[in-house]
Every structure is written in structure tokens, then in C-alpha cells.
Amino acid sequence: MVTVQRAIEMLGIPTVLITVEPEESAQARPPRALCPRGFVPGHSLGRANDEAVQKKIIMDALDLLLADPKPGEVVVRDYT
Amino acid sequence: MEKPLELSRYCVPFTPFKRTLADALVCLVSTAGVRAKSDTPFDKEGDNSFRRIDGSLSAAELAVDDSHYDHACIDEDVNCVFPVDRLRALAREGRIGGVSAENFSMGFSQALRELRETTVPQLARAVSGARPDAVLLTGG
Numbered sequence: 001m002v003t004v005q006r007a008i009e010m011l012g013i014p015t016v017l018i019t020v021e022p023e024e025s026a027q028a029r030p031p032r033a034l035c036p037r038g039f040v041p042g043h044s045l046g047r048a049n050d051e052a053v054q055k056k057i058i059m060d061a062l063d064l065l066l067a068d069p070k071p072g073e074v075v076v077r078d079y080t
Numbered sequence: 081m082e083k084p085l086e087l088s089r090y091c092v093p094f095t096p097f098k099r100t101l102a103d104a105l106v107c108l109v110s111t112a113g114v115r116a117k118s119d120t121p122f123d124k125e126g127d128n129s130f131r132r133i134d135g136s137l138s139a140a141e142l143a144v145d146d147s148h149y150d151h152a153c154i155d156e157d158v159n160c161v162f163p164v165d166r167l168r169a170l171a172r173e174g175r176i177g178g179v180s181a182e183n184f185s186m187g188f189s190q191a192l193r194e195l196r197e198t199t200v201p202q203l204a205r206a207v208s209g210a211r212p213d214a215v216l217l218t219g220g
Contacts, residue, residue, distance in 0.1 A: 004204065004217065006092075007200050007201060007204035008204045008207050008215050009093040009095050010087070010093045011204055011207075013095060013208060014095045014096065014097040014214050014215070015095075015215040015216075015217060016216055017219075018218050018219075019219055029091075031095070041148075042149040042153050042160065042161065043160050044112075044160065044161050044218050045159065047160070048152075048153045048154075048159075048160055049159075051159075051169070054166045055163075055170060058163055058166055058170065059101075061216060062101050062104075062106070062176065062216065065097035065104075066101070071092035071094050072092045
């Protein structure tokens with residue numbers, strides 16, 4: 001996933017990744033990444049039909065576009 | 081002639097974001113094996129292709145082809161891994177500028193060399209062709 005992200009970023013488009021595998025993602029050095037703590041594959045944005053949490057995670061991820069850069073790091077946040 | 085330099089994995093590419101989110105056209109890119117229900121399914125055992133997903137489609141019009149993670153959530157709500165309805169809602173609320181006319185997904189593959197040398201560059205160029213201001217990526 002980070003390979004795709006890095007390739008898009010190299011073409012001049014800012015990117016942010018939502019990952020549930022923070023160690024694996026950090027090793028691949030993402031330009032920007034958010035990990036909802038404790039979430040697992042298949043639930044990257046939380047529970048089914050939980051619109052409020054899903055939107056919150058999206059906005060937190062997009063806000064990383066405006067935050068101080070931390071290239072290569074994965075920002076971990078709690079949503080439970 | 082020497083080979084062109086390649087980006088070290090220790091180097092992180094970084095494109096500054098120069099807009100506001102309220103003005104930004106956002107493109108969704110996933111590796112979760114998402115596609116339009118009307119499109120050709122991914123091979124769950126390994127597939128190096130990607131799908132273009134019309135940005136006007138709702139999550140209910142999408143399918144997921146994957147056998148490598150828990151699908152209980154996705155079967156009920158594809159937004160769990162591909163939050164296209166939520167992005168559209170955020171656009172309606174004026175919190176982002178809009179959703180790209182095309183979103184994208186790859187499927188599951190372990191053919192890493194082909195991914196790196198062929199699929200990923202093709203996908204990145206296709207994403208660039210949609211001219212988004214920012215890209216949101218999700219895994220499974």
C-alpha cells in the first residue's frame with residue numbers, strides 16, 4: 001500500500017494513508033499516515049454504518065495534509 | 081551508461097499540500113480489492129490488475145473480492161474499507177471540495193516485482209490522470 005502511496009506522491013500529488021498495520025506501514029516509509037489504534041483489516045474505518053467515526057477518521061487523515069510534516073511516520077490515534 | 085538513480089527506501093517522497101481541504105478534490109485509492117459490482121471481479125488468489133471506480137457510485141454499488149481478512153463489516157458497509165459515501169457526505173457539508181470523478185482499487189497480489197515494476201506505476205499514472213488535489217489511501 002505504501003508503495004502505491006509513494007509512487008503517487010512522487011508524481012506531485014499529496015497523499016495520506018489510513019493503515020491498520022502501523023509497523024508494516026512505517027517500515028515502508030509513508031509520506032503521511034494515520035492508524036486508528038487497535039483497528040484490524042476489514043475495519044480500517046471502524047464499524048459498519050458508524051458514519052460519525054468513519055468521517056472523523058477521514059478528516060483526521062486529511063488534516064495530516066495541513067499538519068507539520070512527519071515523513072515516514074505513522075500517527076496513531078484512539079477512536080474507541 | 082549508469083542506471084538512473086532510484087529512490088532509496090530510506091528517502092520519503094513528499095509533495096506539499098497547498099490548498100484548503102474545502103477546495104480539495106479528493107481521490108480514494110485502495111488495495112482492498114474493491115470494484116463496481118458491474119465490473120470484472122478480481123482473482124482472489126492473486127491479481128495484479130487495478131480497477132477504475134466511477135466516483136458517482138455509492139458503496140452499495142461496490143463489491144469487494146478478497147479472502148485475506150474479515151468481511152463481516154464490509155458485507156454490511158463497504159465504507160469500512162472504502163469510505164466513498166462518507167467522502168461524498170463531507171463534500172456536501174463543504175468540508176472537502178469534492179470526490180474525484182474516478183477512484184481506484186487494486187486487488188490482492190504477492191507478485192511483488194510485477195506490482196512494483198508494472199501495476200503500481202500504471203496505477204499512479206491513472207490516479208494522476210484524474211487530477212485530484214489529494215489522495216486518500218486505504219488498505220484492507
